Amino acid sequence: MLCNVCKQNEAKVHLTQIIGDKMQKVDLCEECSKEKGVGDPASYSLAELLLGQSLPTDEAAPEAAAAPETETKCPACGYTQADFKKAGRFGCSECYITFADGLGTMLKTMHKGLRHTGKVPTALQQAREAVQKLKTLQKRLEKAVAEENFEEAAQLRDEIKRLKDKAPA
Numbered sequence: 001m002l003c004n005v006c007k008q009n010e011a012k013v014h015l016t017q018i019i020g021d022k023m024q025k026v027d028l029c030e031e032c033s034k035e036k037g038v039g040d041p042a043s044y045s046l047a048e049l050l051l052g053q054s055l056p057t058d059e060a061a062p063e064a065a066a067a068p069e070t071e072t073k074c075p076a077c078g079y080t081q082a083d084f085k086k087a088g089r090f091g092c093s094e095c096y097i098t099f100a101d102g103l104g105t106m107l108k109t110m111h112k113g114l115r116h117t118g119k120v121p122t123a124l125q126q127a128r129e130a131v132q133k134l135k136t137l138q139k140r141l142e143k144a145v146a147e148e149n150f151e152e153a154a155q156l157r158d159e160i161k162r163l164k165d166k167a168p169a
Helices: 030-035 046-051 060-065 081-087 094-098 100-110 122-146 150-166
Strands: 013-019 022-028
Touching: 022 030, 081 100, 094 100, 122 150
Parallel strands: none
Antiparallel strands: 013 022
């Protein structure tokens, strides 16, 4: 496969960018990729890389209309919100403080929530749920005994015993 820029050398760098429902692929030789500064994937978009033009996107219009002088910049690294949207990451730790006001809405659009929980192994998740259920049942048992509701207390005691017998040692 030949390089899309020089059309002479074999392509060694293959890039794909998806914006909305449009996908662009670029194949570059090592020489052209170095010329275009492909070392940092956050520093360009494919359209800019090839032709020096931007793709029409829903986000592009408001950014083009805003004057760069009025856009907030991180005092430490000079990153802007547009840089963050383009790269998907901040330039430094100071960016989190600088862009704190709009960070929540930006993260909600990019991720499922604002808090990262990671993946939990199934066995561990089940063990945590069992411990939580046991604690809840014990609190209900204490409340039933305090209210002298001994029938409910006996049922809760039996359920607690069943849970403890099921649990691995």
